[in-house]
Amino acid sequence: MRKKILIIDDSALMRRVLSGIINGDEHLMVADTASSAIHALELILDGKQYDTILVDIQMPQMSGVQFIRTLKKSRIQIPVLVVSSIAHRDASGTIEALELGAFDFVRKPTGSTGSAFTEFSESIISKVHSACGIEELPVSEASAAAHKGTSVKQEETRPFLKKNAVQSYVPVARGKKLAVIASSTGGPKALQSVIPQFPANFPYPLVVVQHMPVGFTESLAVRLDELSQIRVKEAEDGEVLKRGVAYIAKGGKQCELVEEQGTGKYRISENDKPPRGGLKPCADIFLESLVDTSFEEIVCGVLTGMGSDGTKGILRVKQNKKMKVVAQDEATSVVYGMPKAVKAAGVADEVVPLEHVAETMIKQIGV
Numbered sequence: 001m002r003k004k005i006l007i008i009d010d011s012a013l014m015r016r017v018l019s020g021i022i023n024g025d026e027h028l029m030v031a032d033t034a035s036s037a038i039h040a041l042e043l044i045l046d047g048k049q050y051d052t053i054l055v056d057i058q059m060p061q062m063s064g065v066q067f068i069r070t071l072k073k074s075r076i077q078i079p080v081l082v083v084s085s086i087a088h089r090d091a092s093g094t095i096e097a098l099e100l101g102a103f104d105f106v107r108k109p110t111g112s113t114g115s116a117f118t119e120f121s122e123s124i125i126s127k128v129h130s131a132c133g134i135e136e137l138p139v140s141e142a143s144a145a146a147h148k149g150t151s152v153k154q155e156e157t158r159p160f161l162k163k164n165a166v167q168s169y170v171p172v173a174r175g176k177k178l179a180v181i182a183s184s185t186g187g188p189k190a191l192q193s194v195i196p197q198f199p200a201n202f203p204y205p206l207v208v209v210q211h212m213p214v215g216f217t218e219s220l221a222v223r224l225d226e227l228s229q230i231r232v233k234e235a236e237d238g239e240v241l242k243r244g245v246a247y248i249a250k251g252g253k254q255c256e257l258v259e260e261q262g263t264g265k266y267r268i269s270e271n272d273k274p275p276r277g278g279l280k281p282c283a284d285i286f287l288e289s290l291v292d293t294s295f296e297e298i299v300c301g302v303l304t305g306m307g308s309d310g311t312k313g314i315l316r317v318k319q320n321k322k323m324k325v326v327a328q329d330e331a332t333s334v335v336y337g338m339p340k341a342v343k344a345a346g347v348a349d350e351v352v353p354l355e356h357v358a359e360t361m362i363k364q365i366g367v
Helices: 012-023 037-045 064-073 088-100 114-132 187-197 217-227 283-288 311-320 338-344 354-365
Strands: 003-008 028-034 052-056 080-084 104-107 177-183 206-210 231-234 245-248 254-259 266-271 297-302 322-328 350-352
Touching: 003 012, 003 037, 003 114, 012 028, 012 052, 012 114, 028 037, 028 114, 037 052, 037 064, 052 064, 052 114, 064 080, 064 088, 080 088, 080 114, 088 104, 088 187, 088 217, 104 114, 177 187, 177 283, 177 354, 187 206, 187 217, 187 354, 206 254, 206 283, 217 231, 217 245, 254 283, 283 311, 297 311, 297 338, 297 354, 311 322, 311 338, 322 338, 322 354, 350 354
Parallel strands: 003 028, 003 052, 052 080, 080 104, 177 206, 177 297, 206 245, 231 245, 297 322, 322 350
Antiparallel strands: 254 266
């Protein structure tokens, strides 16, 4: 039986486009469309049943964020996939929607043809399948057992107050340690339960590779910075890595680290290398860039997400350096793909619930 999808968008063209994509998949069908969130709520309250909802962010009368907030207050548990534009208001709204519990988001394409539209269509289908719990075929040998999308409830994000003390950010010295986090679907909300637990005096840099397209990671960094004790910022090409700072890899770019010979400095490279497995940024590419650096110890947290990104990179690093890997457990993962892949590959040193990821990483890195 096909999974039933509800599409909410005030644009008749976008409703037609999304309907064509959904109805073109043998596992899915558009049960209803709504031109407003208010109309959609009426359908749901009238007893209509849906397996997943696609919703726009900016709509008259009730925004997508307000719609998700209403579902949450009403304890209506239907996975919601946000379909968002690159506009700044949409970017910040999308981050808020994910914080409220939206399953994931897809960026709207700029046109209805070409490679960008093909990528959009494939992303919609993949993420709706995951939201509906439809098992996908593996996309690489490293992810043979890592593609069953399972929606589960995450722990509520705990409130944290950012420490007001002025801090001095010191460049990383040669031979120091590095913390890394890789995440995808469910990651933006999961990161709010992890990064704020790092103390203000955390003595090492932290790099986060969260799967996101261009235009959204800045809003994510701003939100995490508001919640956290350490400084959080979007990574910039060419900047020197500093301890006590969390860097969010820029969406739509590949992030790598380059060590300056003779200076002991590590610079961030935000570059235009092609996607790997459709991912840009890709955690495997970032991790592989660490192999030729002089970091003595690396700790990597692998959080919720589809696929197996991070596993190959971790295998490469572990062959060359001292590395500890902390994987999020299945019960607290929105999608148990990436953490499951590292566990299945035998490279996870500890598997813990989301609320214990930060403290376990801090313990493993020796703070």
